[in-house]
Amino acid sequence: MxxxxxxxxxxxxxxxxxxxxxxxxxxxxxxxxxxxVYDAATETRYLNASNREMCAPTDVQLSSEPPDPPPSEPTxxxxxQFKFQELKSATGNFRPDSILxxxxxxxxxxxxxxxxxxxxxxxxxxITVAVKSLKQDGLQGHREWVAEVDFLGQLHHPNLVKLIGYxxxxxxxxxxxxxxxxxxxxxxxxxxxxxxxxxxxMKIALGAAKGLAFLHGSREPVIYRDFxxxxxxxxxxxxxKLSDFGxxxxxxxxxxxxxxxxxxxxxxxxxxxxxxxxxLTSKSDVYSFGVVLLExxxxxxxxxxxxxxxxxxxxxxxxxxLNDKRKLYQxxxxxxxxxxxxxxxxxxxxxxxxxxxxxxxSRPSMDExxxxxxxxxxxxxxxxxxxxxxxxxxxRRRKKAEGFPSNPLQPRTISGSPLNGGKN
Numbered sequence: 001m002x003x004x005x006x007x008x009x010x011x012x013x014x015x016x017x018x019x020x021x022x023x024x025x026x027x028x029x030x031x032x033x034x035x036x037v038y039d040a041a042t043e044t045r046y047l048n049a050s051n052r053e054m055c056a057p058t059d060v061q062l063s064s065e066p067p068d069p070p071p072s073e074p075t076x077x078x079x080x081q082f083k084f085q086e087l088k089s090a091t092g093n094f095r096p097d098s099i100l101x102x103x104x105x106x107x108x109x110x111x112x113x114x115x116x117x118x119x120x121x122x123x124x125x126x127i128t129v130a131v132k133s134l135k136q137d138g139l140q141g142h143r144e145w146v147a148e149v150d151f152l153g154q155l156h157h158p159n160l161v162k163l164i165g166y167x168x169x170x171x172x173x174x175x176x177x178x179x180x181x182x183x184x185x186x187x188x189x190x191x192x193x194x195x196x197x198x199x200x201x202m203k204i205a206l207g208a209a210k211g212l213a214f215l216h217g218s219r220e221p222v223i224y225r226d227f228x229x230x231x232x233x234x235x236x237x238x239x240x241k242l243s244d245f246g247x248x249x250x251x252x253x254x255x256x257x258x259x260x261x262x263x264x265x266x267x268x269x270x271x272x273x274x275x276x277x278x279x280l281t282s283k284s285d286v287y288s289f290g291v292v293l294l295e296x297x298x299x300x301x302x303x304x305x306x307x308x309x310x311x312x313x314x315x316x317x318x319x320x321x322l323n324d325k326r327k328l329y330q331x332x333x334x335x336x337x338x339x340x341x342x343x344x345x346x347x348x349x350x351x352x353x354x355x356x357x358x359x360x361x362s363r364p365s366m367d368e369x370x371x372x373x374x375x376x377x378x379x380x381x382x383x384x385x386x387x388x389x390x391x392x393x394x395x396r397r398r399k400k401a402e403g404f405p406s407n408p409l410q411p412r413t414i415s416g417s418p419l420n421g422g423k424n
Contacts, residue, residue, distance in 0.1 A: 080164055083167065090131065105246060111128075129176050130176070151222060159214065163176070164176045185234060190299075199377070202344060204296070208292070223280055226264075226269075249280060267303060270287075271284040272358075282365070285366070286364065286365070291314065297348050301314065328349050337384070339384050340383055341376070341379035344379050351373070
C-alpha cells in the first residue's frame with residue numbers, strides 16, 4: 001500500500017534535540033577571520049592551510065545554529081514514506097555487494113522498488129533506486145538528513161537528483177533517490193581508465209551550472225555549500241544532477257548580503273573568504289564551481305598530495321596559466337590527446353579564472369556562467385584537426401606543427417598556443 005509522506009512535524013521534533021547543542025570551539029584547522037576581499041598573500045595562506053584536511057561533514061563541531069526552514073511550503077504528497085523492512089528487502093538485506101558508495105553520511109545501497117509504491121521489487125524489476133543509510137551514531141548526520149528532506153523534497157529541477165522518499169522509523173534514518181546509472185563525475189575524471197570526452201565534459205559542466213543557477217535563482221535562494229565532483233551524479237546520457245544536500249543553506253534574504261554560519265565543506269573547493277570569515281553567499285558556490293571547472297579542464301584533483309609541493313593545490317598551480325593563451329594548453333588534460341575544442345578551452349579557462357576571482361563580488365553569477373557554457377556545447381574546432389592540418393602544410397612536415405608536442409601524452413613544452421599564428 002502506498003504511504004505518502006506526511007510527518008514534517010516528526011522530522012522537526014527529531015532534529016530539535018540534536019541540532020541545538022552548545023557551540024564548540026573552532027577546530028585547530030580554523031583560520032582567523034578577516035575581510036571578505038583578500039589578496040594573493042592571504043589566499044596563499046588559505047591554500048597552504050588546505051593541505052590539512054577540512055572537517056568532514058559528520059565530524060564538524062556541532063553549533064547552536066538552528067536548522068534551516070524549508071525553502072517553500074511543504075509538499076508532502078511528493079515524497080513516499082518507507083518502512084525500514086521495505087528498504088531492507090529492496091536492497092537484499094543491505095548486502096555488501098549492493099553498496100554503491102560511502103560518505104560521511106553513511107553507505108549508499110542499490111535497490112529495487114515497485115513503481116509508485118514503497119513495496120520492494122525483485123532485483124532487475126520495478127524501479128532501480130539508491131538508498132542512503134544514516135550512520136546511527138551521527139547527530140550531525142541526522143541534521144543533514146533533515147536538510148536533505150527539506151530541500152530535495154520541495155526543489156525539483158532536471159539537474160537535481162530526485163528524492164523519491166525517506167524512512168524515519170525508531171533510530172533508522174534512510175533516504176531513497178533515483179538511481180544514477182553512471183555514478184559520480186569524480187569516478188569518471190579520476191578513477192576510470194577511459195577519459196571523458198571533451199563534449200561530455202562540457203555537457204556535464206553546463207548541467208551542473210544549471211543546477212546551481214536554479215538553486216540561487218529560486219524564490220527563496222539556496223546555497224549548496226558542498227559543490228564538488230563527488231556530488232555531481234550522471235545518468236546514462238551524461239546529464240549532470242546535483243546530489244547530497246545535507247550542507248545546503250537558505251541564502252540571505254532582504255537586504256542581507258550574506259549568511260553567517262559554521263564552516264563546513266571540503267578544502268580545495270570551499271571559497272577562501274567563506275573559510276576565513278564564515279560569511280556564506282551564492283558567490284561561495286561560484287568559487288567551488290570554478291574549482292570543478294579546473295578539474296574538468298585539467299583532469300587533476302583539487303587537492304592531490306601525491307604531486308610535487310607546487311602542484312598539490314590545483315588553483316595555485318593552474319591560476320598562472322588561465323589567462324595566458326601561450327601557456328594555457330600546457331594544463332589541458334593530456335589524456336584528451338588534443339581531442340578538445342581550442343575555443344572551448346580558451347572560454348573555459350577564462351570562465352574558471354572569473355569564478356576564482358579573489359573578490360567574491362567580481363565573480364559571475366551562475367546565470368552568467370550558464371550563458372558562457374551554452375554555446376560551447378557544439379564547437380568543432382578540435383585541436384587535433386588543426387594539428388593534422390598544420391602537418392600537411394608545405395615546410396611543416398619536418399618541424400611537425402609548431403606548438404604541438406609530437407606525442408600528445410607527453411608533457412607539453414609549448415612555445416606558443418597550439419594554433420601558433422592562427423586566429424582566435
